[in-house]
Amino acid sequence: MQEREEAEELVTPGEVLGKGSQLKAGRGAYFLPQNGTVYASLTGRRSLIPPSPLSSDQRPTVEVTGHSAHGAIPEPGSIVIARVTKVMARMASADIMCVGPKSVREKFTGIIRQQDVRATEIDKVDMHSSFRPGDIVRALVLSLGDARAYFLSTAKNELGVVSAESAAGATMVPMSWTEMQCPLTGQIEQRKVAKVGGQA
Amino acid sequence: MEFVSPEGLRLDGRRPMEMRQIRGEIGAVAKADGSAFFEMGNTKVIAAVYGPREVENRSQQISDQALVRCEYTMANFSTGDRMRKPKGDRRSTEISLVIRQTMEACILTHLMPRSQIDIFVQVLQADGGTRSACINAATLALADAGIPMRDLVTSCSAGYLNSTPLLDLNYVEDSAGGPDVTVGILPKLDKVTLLQMDAKLPMDIFENVMQLAIEGCKAIANYIREVLLENTKQLEYRRGP
Numbered sequence: 001m002q003e004r005e006e007a008e009e010l011v012t013p014g015e016v017l018g019k020g021s022q023l024k025a026g027r028g029a030y031f032l033p034q035n036g037t038v039y040a041s042l043t044g045r046r047s048l049i050p051p052s053p054l055s056s057d058q059r060p061t062v063e064v065t066g067h068s069a070h071g072a073i074p075e076p077g078s079i080v081i082a083r084v085t086k087v088m089a090r091m092a093s094a095d096i097m098c099v100g101p102k103s104v105r106e107k108f109t110g111i112i113r114q115q116d117v118r119a120t121e122i123d124k125v126d127m128h129s130s131f132r133p134g135d136i137v138r139a140l141v142l143s144l145g146d147a148r149a150y151f152l153s154t155a156k157n158e159l160g161v162v163s164a165e166s167a168a169g170a171t172m173v174p175m176s177w178t179e180m181q182c183p184l185t186g187q188i189e190q191r192k193v194a195k196v197g198g199q200a
Numbered sequence: 201m202e203f204v205s206p207e208g209l210r211l212d213g214r215r216p217m218e219m220r221q222i223r224g225e226i227g228a229v230a231k232a233d234g235s236a237f238f239e240m241g242n243t244k245v246i247a248a249v250y251g252p253r254e255v256e257n258r259s260q261q262i263s264d265q266a267l268v269r270c271e272y273t274m275a276n277f278s279t280g281d282r283m284r285k286p287k288g289d290r291r292s293t294e295i296s297l298v299i300r301q302t303m304e305a306c307i308l309t310h311l312m313p314r315s316q317i318d319i320f321v322q323v324l325q326a327d328g329g330t331r332s333a334c335i336n337a338a339t340l341a342l343a344d345a346g347i348p349m350r351d352l353v354t355s356c357s358a359g360y361l362n363s364t365p366l367l368d369l370n371y372v373e374d375s376a377g378g379p380d381v382t383v384g385i386l387p388k389l390d391k392v393t394l395l396q397m398d399a400k401l402p403m404d405i406f407e408n409v410m411q412l413a414i415e416g417c418k419a420i421a422n423y424i425r426e427v428l429l430e431n432t433k434q435l436e437y438r439r440g441p
Contacts, residue, residue: 010432012425013343014351014388028348030308032389039388041308041348043428045436066346067435106253 009047011040017062023048024057028064042066072099074108074141074150081162082110082152084135090114092131094139094152109149112139116153117192129178129190130154136163138194160194203361203373211372212241219356219368219416220329224336224427226344234345238337241370242327247337249345251317265309267316270300272334274323295331302355302384302394303338308348317347328371329357331382335394336420343428351386352424353393356416358383358409360401365409367416381406383413387421 011017017029017038025031026049028042040046044066051058074080074096082094096108115122117130131137138159139152154160157177166172166182166189174180174193181188204210214220220241229235232248239245255261272295273287303319319341321334332355339353359369361378374380379401384394392414401409 010429012352012428013349014386016388030348030350039350041350042346043343043432045432067432067439 009045010043011046011064012043013039013041015040017046017064022059024051024059024061026061026063028066029062038062040064072102072104074099074104074110076141076143078141079159080110080139080141080152082137082139084131084133084137087127087131087133089127092127093149094137096150096152110139110141110152111145111149112137112152112154116142116151116155119155122155130192131161132164132189132191134165135161135191138162154192154194157195160192162194162196164189164191201376203376204364204366210366212370216364216366217412217415219419220370222336222420222423224340224424226340226427226431232341232345234341234343234347236337236340236344238333238340240329240333240336240368242325243323243329243333243370244325245321245323245330245333245337247319247321247334247341249317249319249338249341249347251345251347252312252315253318255314255316261314264313266307266312266314268300268304268307268309268319269316270296270303270319270321270338272296272299272321272323274326274330278323278326295334298331298394298396299334299338302335302353303342305393306350306353306386307342308350311348317342326371328369328374331355331396332357332368332384335384336424340424340427344431351389351391352421353384354387354417354420354424355382355384355394356413356420357381358413358416360405360409365405365412367412379406379409381409381413383410383417385414385417385421387418 017040020031020036020038023038025038029038030041031038042064044064047063049061051060078099080096081098082096084092084094086093092112094110096110114125117125139154142151142153145151164172168182168185170182170184172180172182177193179188180191223239225237228237228246229248232250234249237246252266272292276283319338323330335355357369359366359378359380361376379399381397385392
């Protein structure tokens with residue numbers, strides 16, 4: 001019995017999902033105006049999303065979720081984990097490695113500008129005291145940015161450097177929101193540290 | 201030469217309306233975004249799809265749709281005699297263009313502007329109907345890559361020898377010099393995206409032969425759908441609840 005339910009919901013490209021008058025075509029589906037039918041465009045599971053009560057169009061949206069052959073893609077507003085590659089006078093460049101809990105399949109570049117490092121005193125930010133090449137940072141995607149890179153921001157308490165290596169090569173321990181200490185040498189280095197959990 | 205015996209059997213023992221045995225497998229090339237292996241009788245082809253990804257050549261970028269590229273090659277060992285130049289020759293270029301146009305008609309390119317989709321098909325063993333096998337393999341690979349399509353594209357060939365329409369010609373029947381009609385359709389939407397023929401046929405016989413090829417395409421479409429559904433169920437099962 002359960003297998004029959006599954007088979008009902010699995011669709012392949014070109015299969016009819018419903019009438020355009022009753023359903024809206026979401027992701028993985030498309031609407032053909034010539035005969036007013038909604039067809040599937042991906043292989044996957046068909047799902048119905050009820051309409052939001054605020055919208056004027058009260059048709060449910062039909063979506064087909066494939067097995068997502070691609071990795072995650074950064075969207076504005078998503079939290080990403082990135083590794084800092086270059087630190088310059090007014091910005092730092094970073095390679096985005098994970099979007100949310102999923103890792104990305106291909107490389108995305110992000111830029112953290114001087115004004116986006118922290119929320120207060122943004123014109124007095126020293127990039128070298130906030131990030132160093134090789135640091136792992138948690139950042140928020142501000143926008144798609146320009147052709148070269150996404151724009152990232154660490155201007156929140158829980159954003160910033162989560163893991164960094166000291167000059168001696170050991171993983172540093174966070175001490176405050178501006179400092180991290182090397183456990184081997186005791187040297188204190190300046191970073192814009194993220195507030196992880198309830199510590200630091 | 202007799203291609204259809206008086207009892208109604210062809211050279212390989214098939215009936216005139218019988219297609220060769222088909223087999224399709226998804227995921228033949230692990231590194232590609234989508235890949236498939238397709239067999240029609242002795243013709244074996246492998247297709248790999250990369251994309252959507254960033255356009256390599258900025259000047260070729262299209263601002264409102266995806267760029268579809270296709271390359272058809274035959275392996276050196278695919279035919280009886282070892283081939284000198286398996287790609288770049290006129291036949292390969294023509295078939296590459298044909299496959300590209302066929303697949304481009306069914307991919308929803310407007311959803312992926314400024315990106316590129318590469319389809320690579322390679323014939324491992326050629327025994328007639330390589331064009332059709334390549335299109336079927338490319339469809340499976342595109343569906344595996346999760347690229348949105350209007351419908352599956354399936355293709356089959358048919359010919360006319362000894363006054364009999366024959367479905368799915370093999371190499372011997374193809375080289376007989378009779379007409380060879382290759383049809384590619386979108387089965388659920390019932391639209392033809394590819395129609396090619398060499399040699400000549402009277403109109404009424406052509407209609408019959410084309411209809412026969414379309415029937416073959418629909419049968420392949422059912423099979424391809426089953427392969428896709430089975431593959432999706434397997435992936436879901438492995439991924440867990």
